[in-house]
Amino acid sequence: MTADMAGGRTAEALDRRIVLAAADVLEEDGLDAMSTRAVAARAGVFPPTIFRIFGDKDGLLEAVGEYGFETYLEAKSRLPQSDDPVADLRLAWDLHVEFGLLQPAYYALVFGRSHTGGLSRAGRRAVAELRRMITRVAATGRLRMSVERATAVMHAAGVGVVSTLISTPPESRDLETAQVTREMVFDAIIAPAAEAEGTGADAGSAGPAMALRAALAEERELPLSPGEKLLLVELLNRLADAHTSTR
Secondary structure (H helix, E strand, O other): OOHHHHHHHHHHHHHHHHHHHHHHHHHHHOHHHOOHHHHHHHHOOOHHHHHHHHOOHHHHHHHHHHHHHHHHHHHHHOOOOOOOHHHHHHHHHHHHHHHHHHOHHHHHHHHOOOOOOOOOHHHHHHHHHHHHHHHHHHOOOOEOOOHHHHHHHHHHHHHHHHHHHHHOOHHHOOOHHHHHHHHHHHHHHEOOHHHHOOOOOOOOOHHHHHHHHHHHHHOOOOOOOHHHHHHHHHHHHHHHHHHHHOO
């Protein structure tokens, strides 16, 4: 083993030790108690070590959030992919709610904090996986709006309902709220199969537009320039979302 390899492994071990110490503080005492001083004391290091490795407290929180979400993101990526992408999406919603209630401290860390640059890294990974699953629904022609808008709607509703349940005392929680919200969201963003086939009164252009977009994304070679591809996606999104605003 070279000195560089040994040094690299030592650094990784130190990073991990600090993250685990921060996770312990988070789980035992909550986010408000997770100061760099408290984490340093738990990890057995000096506070400047944390800043040297993670840059600042936000960098440490990012790392802890990713650590806490590892299990959830792995479970989400391993969800069975059936021939029914809507059923698969429903399972993903239920997993999201379950994780939030089982790991409220990590959930609040990733989705409950305001980030000047947008979502945390763990949050962005979760949303990217959600967008992938919604794109599968789009391919069936059943999406009522653009992939981006449907992803934003489902993400906002999911985070909202989980955050509400977390903030409610366990003895007062109505877990049916999550299921009711799920069905309302699905009704808003996904059309019934018959409607997507054009037999309903409200089939509209959103489904076909997003189905075409999903199909084009699968094509490796298109007779279009990058700029033309971007324009085409923009036009398809506009068609899909214009239909949403008139429902």
